[in-house]
Amino acid sequence: MQLILGGARSGKSRFAQQQAEAWQDQTGGQLLYLATAEPGDDEMQARIQMHQGDRGERWQSLEEPLQLANALRQNSGSDTCVVIDCLTLWVNNCLHHAQWEAQKNQLLRTIDDVCRDGPAPHWIFVSNEVGSGIVPLGQLSREFVDASGWLHQALAARAESVTLVVAGLPLALKTAAQQL
Numbered sequence: 001m002q003l004i005l006g007g008a009r010s011g012k013s014r015f016a017q018q019q020a021e022a023w024q025d026q027t028g029g030q031l032l033y034l035a036t037a038e039p040g041d042d043e044m045q046a047r048i049q050m051h052q053g054d055r056g057e058r059w060q061s062l063e064e065p066l067q068l069a070n071a072l073r074q075n076s077g078s079d080t081c082v083v084i085d086c087l088t089l090w091v092n093n094c095l096h097h098a099q100w101e102a103q104k105n106q107l108l109r110t111i112d113d114v115c116r117d118g119p120a121p122h123w124i125f126v127s128n129e130v131g132s133g134i135v136p137l138g139q140l141s142r143e144f145v146d147a148s149g150w151l152h153q154a155l156a157a158r159a160e161s162v163t164l165v166v167a168g169l170p171l172a173l174k175t176a177a178q179q180l
Contacts, residue, residue: 001082001111001120004170005129005152009054011168013085016124018056020081023122024058030080031059034072036090038065051085065093066103069110078119087127091147095140101148111158125155129164 002019006012020031033055039045052061064071068090075082084090094100114121131149136142156162162174 001115001122001155001159002124003152003155003162004124004126004165005173006165007129007132010165011129012126012165014054014168015163015165015170016083016126017018018171018174019124020083020122021058023081027079029078029089029122032075032080032082033059033061034067034068034075034084035061035063036068036083036084036086036093037063038089038093042090046143065090066097068103069106072107072121072123073110073114076118076123078121081122081124083124083126085126086164087125088130088144088148091144091151094152095144095147104147106150108154111155115158120160125159127152 002016004012004016004019006015024031025031035048035051037044037048039048039081055061057073062075068084072082088105091100094103096143111123129152130145131152136145156174159174160176161172164171164173
């Protein structure tokens with residue numbers, strides 16, 4: 001399991017895709033892109049189409065804006081690498097639908113159960129690092145930053161590797177040799 005963090009347009013999705021495709025080249029496994037975005041407007045639809053075009057035909061896609069834990073449980077085989085992009089959109093969706101605590105707890109339980117009960121899945125989580133700026137003024141914005149930060153910490157503790165991508169350059173924050 002990997003966690004890849006970075007700011008907007010940092011290259012984190014491209015890095016995750018490269019990691020997954022390298023895994024496929026080595027194993028012959030399948031690639032699944034688990035997208036959490038909801039195309040609420042024309043600009044977001046254009047972003048989704050751009051990401052779909054960047055992936056190409058090697059990839060299968062699954063759109064799941066809310067029930068992330070269920071989608072991961074169904075795609076936990078060792079013959080598939082799943083890129084989950086993007087966790088911050090998922091956090092936003094959960095907060096918007098007043099399901100944050102339940103969905104977060106279900107996700108962390110699913111990760112713990114799947115990683116304990118069988119061969120480790122090949123999951124690459126992609127998320128925006130939103131906690132490096134100033135504390136937001138609005139309550140909802142603070143809740144979003146807090147929820148994202150706590151989720152990142154929980155996933156980083158479980159992940160084999162954590163990478164921060166800045167200006168297209170990956171910086172390893174945690175590697176398999178540095179397990180906590």
